[in-house]
Amino acid sequence: MTSVLKTVVLVHGFFRSGFNMRFLAKKLKQHGYHVISPTLPSAFKSVHECSELLAQILMKENIPEGYTVHFVGHSMGGLVIRDCLSRRVVEGLGRIVLMGTPNGGSPFANLLLELPFSDQILEALPDLAEPGPDIGPPLNDPAPEIGIVIGTKPDFVRELLLPGVHDGLVTAESVRRINASGELTVPCAHERIHWREDTAKAVASFLETGKF
Numbered sequence: 001m002t003s004v005l006k007t008v009v010l011v012h013g014f015f016r017s018g019f020n021m022r023f024l025a026k027k028l029k030q031h032g033y034h035v036i037s038p039t040l041p042s043a044f045k046s047v048h049e050c051s052e053l054l055a056q057i058l059m060k061e062n063i064p065e066g067y068t069v070h071f072v073g074h075s076m077g078g079l080v081i082r083d084c085l086s087r088r089v090v091e092g093l094g095r096i097v098l099m100g101t102p103n104g105g106s107p108f109a110n111l112l113l114e115l116p117f118s119d120q121i122l123e124a125l126p127d128l129a130e131p132g133p134d135i136g137p138p139l140n141d142p143a144p145e146i147g148i149v150i151g152t153k154p155d156f157v158r159e160l161l162l163p164g165v166h167d168g169l170v171t172a173e174s175v176r177r178i179n180a181s182g183e184l185t186v187p188c189a190h191e192r193i194h195w196r197e198d199t200a201k202a203v204a205s206f207l208e209t210g211k212f
Contacts, residue, residue: 006068006094008207010037011054013075013100014124020194021074027200033070033207036061042076047127047135050076051083063092070094070207074194075101075170076124082178085138093140095210097203099149099193100167104174105130107162132177147182147206149199150175154189167193184212 008028010021018037025035038057040050063069069092073081078101085093102109109128112118119125127133138144153159154168165172167190176183184202186193193199202212 005066006032006070006207007034007036007063008070008072009054009058009081010035011040011071011073011077011080012037013042013073013077014128015043016074024072024194024200024203027197028072028204028207031204031208033204040077040080042080042124044121044123046123047076047079047083047133049123050080051087054080054084055088058090065091067092068094070096072097072099072203072207073101074099075190076128077101079103079127079133079135082135082138083133085140085144086136087139089139093138093144095207096138096144096146097149097206098146098175098178098180099199099203100151100170100175100190101148102128102170102174103132104171104177105132106170106174108169130174132174137179145181145206145210146178147184147203147210147212148175148178148180149184149186149193149202149212151188151190151193152185153187158189181210182206182212 018039078098151167158168169190
């Protein structure tokens with residue numbers, strides 16, 4: 001247990017671990033948050049399987065009644081959060097931030113699915129491919145406020161590979177495929193969104209106020 005009355009759950013992306021969220025974890029701790037940053041088998045398990053594991057981890061944390069629980073996910077981590085919240089009511093649910101999350105899928109996942117046995121080895125790929133996974137809304141009533149963060153400046157090579165505004169892997173249109181109450185754009189590539197000082201400050205602001 002913790003004496004801090006606000007908790008944030010950080011969920012990493014595809015082929016990453018909780019260690020990948022360490023910069024954001026450090027910054028949110030400085031804002032007074034108790035941080036839970038688990039490592040999920042995102043490379044070899046589906047979004048739903050990861051969300052079930054996340055739910056089990058949260059149960060073991062035994063977060064006391066009266067605590068506010070926020071969620072922040074990067075890339076696939078946002079899909080895991082959405083799936084988790086679509087299947088169970090979370091007591092004390094606060095706000096949600098999804099950073100570079102392919103809510104409408106990513107064409108790069110579609111390309112990888114062309115490889116033999118790729119969907120059997122990397123079970124999350126179908127969830128990451130266009131048109132995106134079929135995930136229902138959060139079960140909590142009222143529904144939580146959701147903020148989205150969109151990267152807008154990939155490296156030169158990847159900038160040419162996708163149409164419109166994108167972060168090199170996920171388009172702005174894909175991130176916007178959900179009903180969000182707040183939006184932030186940051187001039188960086190997909191894998192750097194959650195490593196920026198300005199992103200961390202904006203995420204903390206949204207968790208506190210509902211505004212970036």
